[in-house]
Amino acid sequence: MKSVNNIKELASILNLSISTVSRVLNGKGKSFRISEATSKKVFDTAKEYNYSPNRVARGLKLEKTDTIGLIIPDIANPYFGSIAKTIEVEARKNGYSIILCDSLDDENTEAELLQLLAKRKVDGIIIAPTGKSSNHVTEIQEQGIPVMVIDRYLPDTNLPFVTTDNYLGALLATEHFIALGHRNIACIQGINGVSANNERVKGYRDALQKHRIPVSETMIMGTDFGEENGYLQTRKLLALPEHPTAIFALSNLISLGSIRALKEAGLTIPDDISIISFDEQAWSAFLTCPMTTVEQPREEIGRLAFGALLNIIDKVLPEKTDKIMLQPRLILRESVKKILK
Amino acid sequence: MKSVNNIKELASILNLSISTVSRVLNGKGKSFRISEATSKKVFDTAKEYNYSPNRVARGLKLEKTDTIGLIIPDIANPYFGSIAKTIEVEARKNGYSIILCDSLDDENTEAELLQLLAKRKVDGIIIAPTGKSSNHVTEIQEQGIPVMVIDRYLPDTNLPFVTTDNYLGALLATEHFIALGHRNIACIQGINGVSANNERVKGYRDALQKHRIPVSETMIMGTDFGEENGYLQTRKLLALPEHPTAIFALSNLISLGSIRALKEAGLTIPDDISIISFDEQAWSAFLTCPMTTVEQPREEIGRLAFGALLNIIDKVLPEKTDKIMLQPRLILRESVKKILK
């Protein structure tokens, strides 16, 4: 197959100037009075020689790379994986490509990644920020790069975001426990300080208070969203003289760790202990005890986030679709036992 | 914080020429006899004004973007998610960024993505190809873009690849069934034609033949790696007058679908039917019946693939680390029942 490396070669084959070829290819033939005949020849020859412009050069000239940066704490986590998927698909539909970055939930890495993306001149950034500190991300925004926050939001900034209503999700879950008679409910959290986490904890707290159940600070425990954390915290709980009747696990991996510890201790769900996990997964229904979960609208998060970012980039509806909170859904299965008092 | 947009501004602040600044910043100060004093000033001022070069411009000039394209059939699948993760991390360590593309397991999409990545002037491509046809990928390689294939390989090409030894994995799994007395074993496959799939089927076949068990073609069924496929095929199996005693599910999603169908039919694993799944996952141990799986070395696939690609890009060890097949591991749990004949 014949092919050509740049517009210059194409122009010389066509016996036309570079500018003419460029204009035709960019659909500006009409307004620059390039004849129909010429236009057609340009299009045909471009196709024949498989030419389409070098995106790097184009990016430099136009100061627009049609590229967006995506910073995710853990792409191996299927929750983020499916968000990434919708974002990628939506982006491509609109002519954008995704530069994927995994922050490993580390704040310094995240800061470096933001700088890197700036140097790569991405047209926008979608980030699930790792932490509470937000200077490095607002800084990027102030440099003029549109930023969209997902999954978590950053307090005391007015960065636009789209998240699940984590507070509501936790409220629903906790009230479900309570409705089934539970009073002593542990909460294994993820990273303290992360908005998603703290909102969930708050929902948990408020649900208890609403029903006049004292909240015990020792029942709120945990350090991160990983499996090991779920395991360790659950072991601690089981070592207690009187362990709680229920565990609210604030992530899918935490709940997996919990299950491991429970299994190891020879306890069964929900007979010995009940559990609800944040984040529905493909396997949730098929666990030893089918898990009651709080489902987050992952596809919608991705789609809305990209849409909003695109609006900012295109400067349409400035500051409109700013802060979006999506409804979670409590999926009832069998991991919560009704207990009598 | 003071900042500067390009090397020109920086140079004028420093009262130096652009070339001098560029050379210092690229570590070529010495060889161009730039004085220590000047060099230091350049470094300091660059840091002070938070300058580092525009990667787009650099990419254009150097014809090297420090970018690699990653084409994955489904980034929401945690198997691919964790491969992507190691690749991203390894890449970043080496100064590369990843452009992520989800092919949706669609061949046309894949072909378009390859073209796009070429236009974006990536320095290399890592791809888990969707199909059997390989022209579009060899074509890219012939354009001079290094290509590395993962997870699956492309027959009748000599593209370098790193995959699991799928044949061996299937052999191990099937022989395990046989060792425990199973003779009537179904095999629910993914996409027919994909090497990973076909190797697995071949391993299944050979294991049966090796033990003089006739292979029944009707016991090899299925259309893709998804959950729904697992569900539908399992239902078909259960509708048979005499259903098999064991199911070999060729992906983690297929096995999930199988479980769903079994559960729906009121059957339990392994008492009513045994099952082994290809692809170990975080949840495999915690299913209603802890699943015996064939584990693939995901991290290693990612790491080796990127390493090999880097070698090709850097033109070291040409054609050496070409075709890598990694050992799978059979993880024994409880989903296979010993049956007596």
Place this chain on the structure above:
DNA sequence: AATAATAGCTCAAACGTTTGTTCTGATAAT
């Protein structure tokens, strides 16, 4: 017949780098 208008295209600068070559003083060698 002279001028104006227009169709149809080309020139050249610019985006921000890197880099081969060249320039300018100062010092060393003759």
Place this chain on the structure above:
DNA sequence: ATTATCAGAACAAACGTTTGAGCTATTATT
């Protein structure tokens, strides 16, 4: 006193685009 050497830096082209401005025939207008 002249030339050679070298330290220290600057010039300008190039990477592949896009685009404002300009150029040249041809046709329309007066």
